[in-house]
Amino acid sequence: MMGINAAVEVRNLDFTYEEGPQILHRVSFSLPQGSLTAVIGLSGCGKSTLCHCLCGLIPQALGGELSGEILLQGHDISGRPLAQLAQTIGLVMQNPDLQLVTTTVEDELAFAPENLCLSPAEIARRIERVLAWLNFEHLRLASPHDLSGGQKRLLAIGAVLTLEPQILVLDEPMSHLDQQGQKLVKDALLALLKEGCTIIMVEHDWQIATFADNWLVMIDGRVSYFGPPADILQDKDFLLQHNLL
Amino acid sequence: MALEAKNLYFKYPKGKKAVLSDFSASFLPGELAALTGANGCGKTTLTKILLGILQPQQGLVLLDGRNIAELTLAEVGRSVGYVMQNPAQQLFCTSVEKEMDYGLLNLGLSEEEREKRINYYLEYFQLSRHRKSFPFHLSLGEQQRLLLAAVLAMKPRYLILDEPTAYLDVYRRRLLGEHLQKIRTELVCGIIVVSHDRDFVGEYCQREVVMPGAGMVENHVDSPQRRAL
Amino acid sequence: MTLFSLVKWDPRCKIILMACLSTLAMLRGEVWFLFGLLVFTCLLVMLGGAELSGALGQVKGLLGLIFSLFIIQCFFTRSGEPWLVIGGFTLITSGGIELACILSLRLFILAFSALLLLTGEVRDYLLALVQMKIPYEIAFMTMASVHFIPILREEALNVFYAIQLRGCELQKASWRKKLHTYLEICLPILVGALKRTRAMALAMEARAFRAYPKRTYLRRLVLKKNDKAILVAVPVITLVLLVY
Numbered sequence: 199m200m201g202i203n204a205a206v207e208v209r210n211l212d213f214t215y216e217e218g219p220q221i222l223h224r225v226s227f228s229l230p231q232g233s234l235t236a237v238i239g240l241s242g243c244g245k246s247t248l249c250h251c252l253c254g255l256i257p258q259a260l261g262g263e264l265s266g267e268i269l270l271q272g273h274d275i276s277g278r279p280l281a282q283l284a285q286t287i288g289l290v291m292q293n294p295d296l297q298l299v300t301t302t303v304e305d306e307l308a309f310a311p312e313n314l315c316l317s318p319a320e321i322a323r324r325i326e327r328v329l330a331w332l333n334f335e336h337l338r339l340a341s342p343h344d345l346s347g348g349q350k351r352l353l354a355i356g357a358v359l360t361l362e363p364q365i366l367v368l369d370e371p372m373s374h375l376d377q378q379g380q381k382l383v384k385d386a387l388l389a390l391l392k393e394g395c396t397i398i399m400v401e402h403d404w405q406i407a408t409f410a411d412n413w414l415v416m417i418d419g420r421v422s423y424f425g426p427p428a429d430i431l432q433d434k435d436f437l438l439q440h441n442l443l
Numbered sequence: 444m445a446l447e448a449k450n451l452y453f454k455y456p457k458g459k460k461a462v463l464s465d466f467s468a469s470f471l472p473g474e475l476a477a478l479t480g481a482n483g484c485g486k487t488t489l490t491k492i493l494l495g496i497l498q499p500q501q502g503l504v505l506l507d508g509r510n511i512a513e514l515t516l517a518e519v520g521r522s523v524g525y526v527m528q529n530p531a532q533q534l535f536c537t538s539v540e541k542e543m544d545y546g547l548l549n550l551g552l553s554e555e556e557r558e559k560r561i562n563y564y565l566e567y568f569q570l571s572r573h574r575k576s577f578p579f580h581l582s583l584g585e586q587q588r589l590l591l592a593a594v595l596a597m598k599p600r601y602l603i604l605d606e607p608t609a610y611l612d613v614y615r616r617r618l619l620g621e622h623l624q625k626i627r628t629e630l631v632c633g634i635i636v637v638s639h640d641r642d643f644v645g646e647y648c649q650r651e652v653v654m655p656g657a658g659m660v661e662n663h664v665d666s667p668q669r670r671a672l
Numbered sequence: 673m674t675l676f677s678l679v680k681w682d683p684r685c686k687i688i689l690m691a692c693l694s695t696l697a698m699l700r701g702e703v704w705f706l707f708g709l710l711v712f713t714c715l716l717v718m719l720g721g722a723e724l725s726g727a728l729g730q731v732k733g734l735l736g737l738i739f740s741l742f743i744i745q746c747f748f749t750r751s752g753e754p755w756l757v758i759g760g761f762t763l764i765t766s767g768g769i770e771l772a773c774i775l776s777l778r779l780f781i782l783a784f785s786a787l788l789l790l791t792g793e794v795r796d797y798l799l800a801l802v803q804m805k806i807p808y809e810i811a812f813m814t815m816a817s818v819h820f821i822p823i824l825r826e827e828a829l830n831v832f833y834a835i836q837l838r839g840c841e842l843q844k845a846s847w848r849k850k851l852h853t854y855l856e857i858c859l860p861i862l863v864g865a866l867k868r869t870r871a872m873a874l875a876m877e878a879r880a881f882r883a884y885p886k887r888t889y890l891r892r893l894v895l896k897k898n899d900k901a902i903l904v905a906v907p908v909i910t911l912v913l914l915v916y
Contacts, residue, residue: 239612240612240615241584241611253878255878259874279883280878281880281881282880282883284877284880285880285883288878289878291871292583292610293529293871295529295868297872297875299872299876300795301793301794301819302793304890308890309881310879310880311890312890313879313881313882313884314880314883314887315888316888318889318890318891318892321890322890346484347482347487347606348482348483348639349482358879361879361880370610374528374606374609374639375639376480377639378481402611403612404613405642441612441613442613442614494833494837515843515844516833516842517836517843518841519837520836521839523837524837527830531867532827532830532864533831534834534860535831535834535835535857535860537859537860546838549839549841550839578860579860579867593838597838597839
């Protein structure tokens with residue numbers, strides 16, 4: 199089943215860490231342009247690994263043995279440098295402490311668009327938009343290091359949003375966030391969806407992910423369900439059996 | 444017998460506003476309390492004060508009636524278990540097994556008892572297969588479980604957990620909740636959970652202490668922390 | 673008392689000024705000149721409204737080092753008139769005292785001129801370096817290392833708290849026990865730091881760092897009239913003082 203306007207197309211992905219167990223088994227799926235997909239599963243089921251594969255971190259930076267194909271916006275990603283891939287696909291990783299690299303909130307948000315050689319006016323536009331989304335206007339000149347855990351998380355997300363990638367991958371964006379923070383992130387994601395961005399959100403808490411168009415349920419490195427959340431939520435036994443509820 | 448905060452006032456040296464102002468609360472053994480509040484309202488700061496890592500400008504913390512400022516961190520640690528937000532900054536041993544054993548050795552337990560606790564907690568948090576692994580090679584979720592296991596194995600009288608469920612999935616969260624309930628009743632342990640996780644708080648905690656919002660917390664490096672030595 | 677505001681100076685002025693002061697301190701070797709230079713630097717820092725309370729603390733930390741270097745210089749330099757002779761052995765000479773003075777003055781000048789930089793934001797210096805045609809990667813790494821020293825320190829502190837809270841008595845321990853504990857945790861801290869560096873490099877690449885040979889900047893530093901005057905005057909005066 200190959201959609202013509204698939205933003206993300208994954209075919210028969212197998213992945214094994216060096217001298218480790220096999221993490222991904224024959225993973226295949228195809229995500230339509232402008233959709234939001236939540237990847238649901240227990241820790242260690244391969245969710246984060248899948249994210250790393252999509253963004254090219256695996257195998258380029260993290261190593262391991264990968265086979266299968268990944269196409270983003272119709273182009274095979276194998277062999278393309280990470281920094282170049284970043285213009286197509288943005289990744290928010292789990293640990294915000296490791297992703298904040300500058301000395302003020304404003305610079306943190308400016309970092310990505312500056313790398314893309316955008317004009318100062320365009321950089322400023324993107325920063326203002328994200329500051330408003332995150333409710334961070336008063337923190338513009340604060341040092342990222344001085345923010346609280348939840349604020350750092352929001353900033354790490356915002357710093358990738360200014361990339362304005364066609365595809366956005368978020369690895370557990372909602373943990374550490376209070377309800378207000380979760381709402382801010384959700385609203386920002388919905389706004390990006392309207393602009394045609396394709397979003398993949400890894401989440402172990404299914405309740406947070408009910409607003410997704412599709413769920414990709416992973417169990418032990420295999421895709422065991424792909425489709426609207428409403429359908430699988432009716433099959434409570436299946437979810438309970440796999441400790442997903 | 445209680446862990447009490449009395450009229451705490453705390454402000455970071457470069458901060459504009461006080462994080463805590465005339466804040467009082469007491470946490471009792473055998474109680475599972477949640478500490479909640481908006482992002483950046485000073486929850487983590489409060490936990491650090493409760494442990495004596497940060498010293499308040501006014502007010503004091505009493506641990507079972509003793510002023511915490513007069514105790515060493517090691518003395519506090521024997522009564523109060525603490526798991527910070529960032530797991531990587533609390534692991535310092537070369538294997539999962541040694542990490543578990545570290546606190547138990549300091550408690551002066553017999554080899555038999557240590558072995559028993561290590562086995563039990565590694566099994567409970569599903570880490571047995573990582574026993575010989577280097578802790579830094581674990582995933583964030585696994586690191587968090589390892590820390591919980593290492594601290595719980597010391598069977599402290601009070602437990603302070605800062606966002607313990609942040610990297611745990613639904614299933615492991617339930618395991619943690621059930622275990623906390625168990626030690627709360629069996630060991631009469633007083634547990635404070637800092638969390639945004641409404642479900643977890645609603646399901647397992649008996650009392651919720653809501654911190655008043657104080658805006659941005661300025662977590663400055665040159666804050667009046669206790670000396671490291 | 674504040675006569676002018678160093679904060680408002682362009683960061684490039686402060687970098688050049690600091691470079692000139694250090695050059696003078698290293699190349700001129702007369703005690704009277706160095707003393708004058710030190711007084712000038714101190715006045716500049718104080719009248720420029722630098723925040724001295726925290727900064728002085730850092731200089732205070734240097735005092736011990738400078739003092740011990742002073743003593744060592746005194747004892748190990750054998751030139752000039754003998755000043756202190758004990759039992760036929762010359763302990764201190766005039767040459768030794770002079771060299772020790774020169775060394776201490778130089779260190780003080782370096783320390784105080786570095787205080788000039790504390791009156792600005794790290795992000796401005798990064799921009800200043802870039803606009804001085806230093807490659808962005810190098811400028812970024814320089815600033816990152818300055819910025820991350822306190823963060824790494826705090827992380828190391830967290831590890832120490834964690835160790836103590838798991839029952840290790842460090843506050844009352846003997847120095848041997850302390851040393852042993854430090855050595856024990858050296859490896860994990862190092863590994864942690866390395867992992868962190870690697871993860872940050874990845875995070876930067878994932879945000880398109882070095883996707884193009886060039887990059888643009890949100891802000892631009894613009895020289896004001898008095899900044900230009902300083903940029904011209906300071907190097908000229910330095911040159912004159914060096915030749916004279």
